[in-house]
């Protein structure tokens with residue numbers, strides 16, 4: 001079941017952020033701060049976290065609007081617990097976010113990831129979900145580590 005994230009999910013989400021390989025152990029302070037700011041409303045009304053709950057959190061997604069755009073959003077984070085990957089859960093999470101955004105008239109969803117060879121499976125996942133590689137900023141994260149931006153146009157509501 002995909003449901004809005006609650007403060008009770010915090011520990012499980014931080015575990016997930018590490019176990020999925022997105023953050024090194026001990027480096028979750030920033031994501032903890034972002035999550036807390038979204039849950040208590042200080043980040044603004046449109047910062048959404050959703051939890052995939054199957055007897056506890058097994059996946060998470062965080063999305064918010066891009067500033068100074070009309071209807072462009074960014075899927076800032078998506079992660080599925082390693083022992084639950086390749087079961088279609090990530091694709092269901094992406095579709096859930098897309099449907100929620102399309103229903104409110106959002107036009108475009110972006111998602112960014114690394115161009116490193118070790119992120120090829122993540123890029124394959126986005127391509128499989130219907131995202132096009134739209135741009136690449138060379139050496140963005142560090143020398144030799146590009147940022148790859150994927151884009152999908154969302155269907156118009158109705």
Ligand SMILES: CC(C)(COP(=O)(O)OP(=O)(O)OC[C@H]1O[C@@H](n2cnc3c(N)ncnc32)[C@H](O)[C@@H]1OP(=O)(O)O)[C@@H](O)C(=O)NCCC(=O)NCCS
Nearest residue numbers: 020078079080085086087088089090091121122124125128
């Ligand atoms: C990326 C991620 C969210 C995908 O979630 P998932 O539940 O494993 O993905 P799904 O099972 O829904 O996969 C859907 C499709 O994506 C592709 N895909 C997913 N994992 C893949 C892999 N390891 N290798 C190749 N293709 C893969 C496949 O085409 C898959 O369809 P198939 O299983 O029918 O072949 C998950 O692997 C993850 O948490 N990765 C680590 C964190 C991360 O990189 N997050 C994204 C950056 S913010």
